Amino acid sequence: MESFFKDGDKNKTQGCKSEDFTQPGSTDTTVQLVISLALGISAFFAFCALRPRWKALYEARKRRVDPVVKLPQLPDTFFGWIPALYRVTEQQLLASAGLDAFVFLAFFKMAIKLFGTMFFFAAVVLEPINLHFIDNDNDGRTSKSYIASVFRIPSSGVVSPWATMEDDSPPDKSFDSDMGYLWSYLVFTYFFSILTMYFMDKETRRVIRVRQDYLGTQMTLTDRTFQLSGIPKDLRTEEKIKELVERLEIGKVESVTLCRNWKDLDDLVDQRSQLLHMLEETWTVYLGQKPAQPILASSSRDRAPEIGVGDEEAGESGPLLTAPGTRQLVERKRPQTRVWYGFLGWQSRVTDALDYYEEKLRRLDEKIHAARKRTYEPADLAFVTMDSIAACQMAIQALIDPRPGQLLTKPAPAPSDVVWRNTYEPRVKRNARGWVITAFVGVLTIVWLIPVAFLASFLSICTIRRFFPGIADSLSRHDVTRALVQTGLPTGVVSLLNVAVPYLYDFLSYYQGRVSRGDVALSSISKVFFFTFFNFFLVFTVFGTASEIFAVVKESFRDLGTIASTMAGKIQNLSVFYLNFIMLQSLGLFPFRLLEFGSVALYPIYRMGAKTPRDYAEMVEPPIFNYALYLPTALLVFILCLVYSVLPGGYLVLLLGLCFFTLGYFTYKYQLLYAMDQPQHATGGAWRIICYRIMLGLFVFQIVMSGVLGLRFAYFEAAAVLPLLIATFWYAYNFRERFEPLTRFISLRSIKRGEDPGGNAIEDEDFGGEGERERERLRRGSTVDEDREKGLRFVNPSLVISLERPWIYEEPPPPEGEDEDGIADYRPGGSNRNGARSSDALGRQQSPADSTASSESLGDTHIWRDNWESNP
Template identity: 60%
Template sequence: MFGVFEDPDNPGEDKCLPDTYVGPGKKDTQVQLVISLALGLSAFFSFCTLRPRWKSLYAARKRHSDPFLGLPALPDTFFGWMPALYRITDKQVLASAGLDAYVFLAFFKMSMRLFAVMFFLAAVVLEPINHHFLSNTDSTHHFLEDPTTPGDDDGDGDGSFDRAKGYLWSYLIFTYFFTCLTLYFLDRETTKVIRVRQDYLGTQSTVTDRTFRLSGIPKDLRTETAIKHLVQRLEIGRVESVTLCRDWKGLDALMEDRKKVLDKLEVAWSLYLAHRPEQPVGGLPRTRSNGSNAGSGPGDAPVDADEEAGESDRLLRGDQSPVPGRRRPQLRFWYGFLRLQSRKTDAIDYYTEKLLQMDEKIHAARRKTHEPADLAFVTMDSIAACQMAIQALIDPHPGRLLTKPAPAPSDVVWKNTYAPRLTRRIQSWTITIFVTILSIVWLAPVAFLASVLSICTINEFLPTFGEWLKEHEIARALVQTGLPTLVVSLLNIAVPYLYDYLSQHQGMISQGDIALSVISKNFFFTFFNIFLIFTVFGAVTSILDVLRNSLKDTTYIAYTLARKITDLSVFYTNFIMLQGLGLFPFRLLEFGSVAQYPLLRAAARTPRDRANLVQPPMFHYGFYLPTALLVFILCLVYSALPDGYLVLGLGLAYFSLGYFTYKYQLLYAMDQPQHATGGAWRMICYRVVLGLAVCHVTMSGYLALRKAFTVALLVAPLFIATLWFAWNFRERVEPLTRFISLRSIQGGAGESAIDDDGDAVAGGALLRRGSTVDEDREKGLRFVNPSLVQPLEQPWLYQDAPPPLVESDIDDIPGLSQDLGGNSSAVHSPPAGGGYETPPLLRGADTASNASSTVSLGDTHVWRE
């Protein structure tokens, strides 16, 4: 059993290697295969059974999206949905799910093709060579010795030209070939992604594509008119509108407080109406007339209002006319000196009156002139003008008038737009430092969990249990490799939620940037803590030893990496097996949502809560892409090593199952609102290059441990060429993943972009019904803080949502759709499907008389030509 060896000083006694936790064995892989298939098949059959019966979950996006998306309806038969899903083409994915989904699935499709070729060559050509030369030797015994003194018993000479070691040249050849193959597939897919991206963005015309973000605005230019004149003097195009961000902190806080009050009011009404028959109305009238009880339910008797009562007395006033046989919910209110006195008041009346007061405060805050910030969104009349502004330097002073692409209006994190730049930088650096410290802290639990579950540790602390495990091979396999694999997989699931929370507080301007940041943080965790700690370091106690020895010998890490990679081959094989065969069907089943639904359904007390239960869940790329990148790197590292064809075969199964799982979720089950315009692809490319570099270091160390120093040295040119590819990608390709070329805007749409099964599709065919999914999503939107125009909702008490109340004095908001002359130009007709009635600005009973005034969401607080 690997992980123990016979102590030469005490024959017959086993002595544990101090940093060996997981040992290989055929039984371990067999047990893991049975477990993975049992988990995966049970989840898959459960999904096939529940899918036609629970369409509110498994077809949530299809049910809530535009009926003209063009997606085919999947058959309700047990397996009939799979061929229909397979036949959905790339252009349908692009048209219905957007550019980010297309790029994400393109990575999985590229990986399937690449590893299919590599698996075939490794199994047909490389594995027979290994079988011939290594069949009578233990391929792992070489790595049990100290890597500082590697070698066989044939001295310190170079064995590269030893006939017995001639098979090592095949490792070098296949390392070169697999590297070139990877770079070829990556370059070909990158070219395709860029063409699709340029055609997709160049042929659409959303407000996002015509808007750029201007930061570092000096104080003398912080007006809409000054910014407009500044940009138009550049003679790159006509400015259509300018949205200068202002200090809306107080207004945003009021909106948050109002939402909390509204939730409490809805809960109070739900408790009161729990056993009453539903009324055929969508909401309740909210007025302050002296002859009615504000917020009282149907059938309640009027309450005489005390005209001389103050605000606090109205809040404390209890229910004067309870419905016979039913007690209205009560709220205990603490007041007086040190809040030692209390009394009960009617909860519905209290929260209704408080909601009215919040509406008045929001009304006043919306008409208040707020301090301008150093950031603005400038919308040009064309995409070309916007791109010229983005790709140019406007001001000769560092840090002033910086231009960047604007996020979609719905993706803007408005609370960060008016935060000072220094504050955002402090937030960013604080989170970065915290993540770095956290990555070091993770070393302890990761190594501890691995060591606790090792046979060596069990023999030391629980010798009886260790002896029992030696006698029961299946139980040993479960403890030694099954449990560590499960622990690592659970960490991969849990840790992304923490990093997502941290990224939300890093001061970024858009949700798209946050999504890319989550990808970066989670990949760093999976690569550094799971890959490096399990391989190079092995244990917390050996980290300092590794670093100290690396300073003495620069090849020490290469030797250690090669030795540990071979030692952990079974662990990583089982890891890929569990992730692909075992957990992908559970993701398809959405096991978390299924398990939480009864609890969430029981906790849903209001109609709004119950309506939120059927909304499509969000697809977070940062939760899924880092693990896929780690599996990709593992496949590259093991590709040319002995038994590498097993890892490649499991990698092929992983990416095949992942492609169809995520394709179904992105198209039918889950929503992904971020507007990152395919920015994840450049992150994918750099991580693939990192994987190739690790592969080269590992192979060089592997060959050096076999005393083939010349062969090991010949890996160096390949390592340098890979780094050159990364540098060339940064200079030549990366700008095209961030910006839109002017040629694509003017006439690139006619170039072939997507080729499904050999059929070329013109760029114009990427569009559906003359618009893209992003154009449909952004129809009627403008760059404006939602707190300025968001409808103030009525309490949602019955099955149908109530209509928003109407705001009457839109023209009073400073800067509302003003032209050069300062005349207001509020829009009074919302676009079809995208308009909202404005919120109530309650100043008494005058709202009812102005019920016909409406405004399009987003058409406010901007300067427009």
Template identity: 65%
Template sequence: MNFEDPDNPDPDQCRGENAIRPGKKDTQVQLVISLALGLSAFIAFCILRPRWKSLYAARKRHSNPHLGLPSLPDSFFGWIPVLYHITEQQVLSSAGLDAYVFLAFFKMSMRLFGSMFFFAAVVLEPINRHFIDNTKSSEIFLFRPYATDYSHELARRSVGMEKPDGDQDNSFNRNMGYLWSYLVFTYFFTGLTLFFMDRQTSKVIRVRQDYLGTQSTITDRTFRLSSIPEELRTKAAIKDLVQKLEIGKVESVTLCCNWTEIDKLMEERKTILAKLEETWSVYLARAPRGATESGPNGGGDDGFRGGASSAPEVVDEEAGESDHLLSGDETQPSERQRPRTRFWYGFLRLQSRETDAIDYYTEKLRRVDEKITAARKKKFEPVSLAFVTMDSIAACQMAIQALIDPHPGRLQTKPAPAPSDIVWKNTYATRFSRRIRSWTVTTFVAILSVVWLVPVAFLASVLSICTINQFLPSFGEWLKEHEIARTLVQTGLPTLVVSLLNVAVPYLYDYLSWHQGMLSQGDIALSAISKNFFFTFFNIFLIFTVFGAVTSILDVLRNSLKDTTYIAYTLARKIEELSVFYTNFIMLQGLGLFPFRLLEFGSVAQYPILRMGAKTPRDFAEMVQPPKFYYGFYLPTALLVFILCLVYSAIPGGYLVLALGLAYFSLGYFTYKYQLLYAMDQPQHATGGAWRIICYRIVLGLVVFQLTMSGYLALKKAYTVALLVGPLFLATLWYGWDFRKRVEPLTRFISLRSIERPPGEGGGESAIMDGDGAEAAEQREVLRRGSTVDEDREKGLRFVNPSLVAPLEQPWIYEDAPPPLVGSGAGSSPGNTPGRGTPTRGTGGIGGGSSNSSSSVSLGDTHIWRE
């Protein structure tokens, strides 16, 4: 194809497929931009890290000190060696299995692409330089695709024509013999990838089995029993059913019920509590003239995040706050005005009146507490889901991995999520409704994938020189004279916009995953990974390569129906055309944006807004909590980069992409290692389930790599060599199918031989010894030096809806957090708690100062408001 000259674009080629056209300085300019962004962010992080520890060491400051995580020095670069020497076992014991698996993918990628880079640079690239024009081997790859005329080949295939007799097979042309090296390296790189993946999979499985088999948590002994028939929906019936299986003793049964009423009341209470705290903060901020104001607590040693806001001092401490609030003294109200609010009542809530806001929300809180107390005493209708806790992990695993009932779809068992990981409102949703929600979200995601074609294809064409010359000719003429500016507009901006899409879109798909009806946050996290990868792979990769533009989608599909190899031809051609774009994309993601993730630029940018919006001590306390680390936001982009490195690995100049891939995964490993260990918390608990998702996506990447190489060789008219990629393609598909049968169950369950039984029960260490027994024993010794992070997280937890038993929080008024209401657990009466509505200095909240019920203040309808 005769590619357009960026300085003199051909109007006939100004279509979406020619949108991102490389120029001579595109990669150099992108490298300078990426290094400038990355180095500036990294230096800023090194400066701010010791000063803003409440942000950059938030997790370390809130985590258990017994986890043994080393403290990082405050020196400029001194933290790097300490972070480097943190072992995998320390990662496992302090951050958990999900963090270990996530970092294991980056570590495996570093080793894989380091090895591939060596062979591509030392063996394959010299072959290319010898047989291909030296000016086209690496220079043209970076600055402009090969000027190979593929147009006639694609035109011939698009109309379904067969190969003409004069079209000679170059497979056995001695001058084209170097094409066999591409076939060899396609096989070699595929085998190398599967070798590294298989070895890392074996290690992940071994670590996972040892980790889960040695710990003892309520989650490991509990399984989820679903599709329970109505006649068995009692705790006694379920317990009797399981114990008759003779697999172990049942310790407890949590039968899920329709808790809609109590959950809604708790949500209502949360809203009222926030309103009351905000009202108090407004009132206390209106200090009387001459009173001493105490500003917000600095929150420690840095000042990035403020602590809880301290309350202003009361002028007359002996009189007490209640005397000023409720006595007939007219002096205090004139000095500190109490906030007012308007509420609506009567028929259709058409009448309103204004009243004291503190008393209004205090009374509303008291009334909803009474409703919660009454609701907690009710019996709710059971549903078809239960959590059954056994006396041992082995008994639980036998129940999970066995068929319980001979009727299809009844009494199905699955591993239970951690109690803190359960989305309780979905436990009492019917299976039909959850399935409908799941299919609805899936359909919506599919529709979104088509909708995304419009903005993605628009971005792929609007920033091209062709489009600019058409709509802004004067600006296009100016760009012709300024090559660096043209590079920024034509290649830099699309790369940046695609990167921003990768940042923004995951929030939407994470929101959709939360509304899909899944029972645990871990399942939601894995679903978000799959959805975001689908967007990244389909819209960012396939649309930019195979289709190029919305208008060409139908053409590609129509031609592929006539000739099944058309997609392979198109993929190979577009991969070569878009080499600069994807090179710049990897460069920007790795060198430019990883330091910004380390800097937590989003948290820093949001802080002034959150600080201005924070009013209550609870708001300030939430600001100093560690940010949340969501794997669905970061893993899909890493998987796309992995696939891009595979796709470009064996074509001329591919060693440069492999070098950038090595840099990407190296920087990503240390960035995420720091964040997972020191800065951010993981709300989900998926027990390393992301590894099977990673492996399936790697297999997909290998399939795309092989299709690309087959099409690339066919475009070189080496048809025999192209056909010889076929067996490798089939072998890769077989490997993926075999992985599903052989490996996937070990990423979901705990093998019985991996379970460490207490002495006296039989088995013990000898039960898990095999060929890797010494290494397994060593790992167990390291793991059991202390409790795992999951054991610490689950201490004292049980499978019960928090709405039924959670203590009711008092309003948080002053700096220190108040204790929960006395006796506010299940079956208590929070309405009888003394001192309601009377802030007491030192407790941080309302009440708690007096145990004499006569000191409580009645705020009934006649005193405050009427509904």
């Protein structure tokens, strides 16, 4: 891709190469640092100021955690919350946030230790070697600034793998008078690779010990249940499945939930939810009208719903001459709606909206009651609950049927984690959907090359000069404005794409046919990382721009070393770009994540759209912590730190990487414990994804270093990297055989029985030497999963869900059935003052205290709303 323009400074025609499109200059690092610090410090101080005032937002999760967990209350002082957060132990993290949060933060702790060690050796040993030989190579040839000399950036801002030369051609062998320093590259490639595998191996063993002990000590319904798929048609009854499993002589079956084709029932429940929302909005609009005139009327059944919220509070302030037994009512204009009917819905009439929606809701409830009594066609999937965890694990880890694809077992998701619509789809259809969406993601990744390449080329001085030479000359005259265009905009756009794309891939993963939300989360992480790694690493490094992809691929068929040499050269070209990217992510954006800028910015919009009390209650629910939004970017930064660790100036990348994972650890620790919720239950399965992506980063790091040595004509040193590649491949295979099963299953020795209370796999050092008392507290106390699963059972919520009544007053309504006067009615009927028990979405009984908690949540909304309106 060549474009030519008139260079105003040199007054000659110069080519605008692909490297120029995403390549910043030496001054850009300073500008990016100022921008990042300005964004980060302002957001951090805003968070410190707003945190004690908006607790409904910044402590949304803490207010719903079981008091037994004893999660520390953070001080309301400006900086006092930081040391208090630091002192929160990993036991408290496990007890409050669960195993997935522990595994996620364990990755950040491991990265802090690893890059702290690598930074020391890179700064103390490698950097003096690089500076000495770079200074010798750069005499009279290269740039003026230190950053430029470190990354071989010439004063013109155009970078090539051999920017010390007058052109981009590789040097001859006489370029370096001493090639001995390249042995240090080889030595540190081995050292940093082995160091990474050591830290990963050590942390993996710790994660496995904690996971085995955590899951082995709890007694949840999920731990005793396995998922059985591929059930033949002649076995699709609860009795036959129970008989089949018990004949295996592995234990006694407590219950069997055979999934059935509940699609009609699920559709009716979804329709009811939409209709209930419409009815609540209509009531809210009606009661919010200004009364036309007050009237006196007797209490009647038909007019009861017209009593306003404030009428009951009239009390002593009402008219003294009101006759006993009467209520003071107000005259309001009842809302109307247009109903379409007849042939093809061409006829219509206007009717009372309240009566219409109430009658429609009543008829829909009758259909749901009738649908719950029907018998549905059984599916090929069931959830089997055993009498012990050991029996369940034996069923999971064994082959039950000799025929391929039949009676397959795997760990069951938590009841609240099941995607019930996917349970009754045939296994063949689920697999087909999975392959179709996987293929679509692959095609979508290629399609993403177009906007990514466009942004990479458009946001550059070269492209601007081609179309707007006057603007380009004006920008080029000032380093700051040029840096804003050349560096600030590309890194900002890349960061925005990293935020927006996960939502699309999460949507695709949900419709891929996964049975649990935990599997959906893990699948989404894999997809987003593939997008991030392919589009923002390979495209920028190996291919440069989209137009060069086919040329590089074609050349690689002729010479297998083309990709390695191309990657090695352009990795050095883009060193400052990736340095600025990590700088923006760590110093600039982490404080914004802590601030929950999206929730704060969107609150006025949600506030304007909220009408019903249910809308207000949903506004104060803790935001969902989406691992796919955060983990792929962290993995990309991890790989970038590995790749640049040995190269000149690598200590700067490692330093920023250390800042990234340190700030990320505290940011995500706060959000997981206090601010955000994570309903998915993947039992730490993300650790497998983390480890395999780290191994991918090791492969890339070793290939790049081999290419760098090859470009320096150090062919022996380049070839010496091959044994390290083989060793890394062997380690990956060994990890798959030895460690991966322990990240999926529970070992039988880890299961704690009553007669063996001391047989615990966890050691003191797993929790920083906190001692036996902390471990005993973890064992005796219930885990977050046990608390979450109390009263749950494997049943489709549509079969047992309470048919909620309209919620139009501040307090939630009584459950389905009789109202306060003992008369069955589908109208709102008032608040739940009689203390009746209701049921939640999974059929669990809900006490009046739970209703009070819901009312308190609504109160939180008013507090936050008042704070916002007084301090926007």
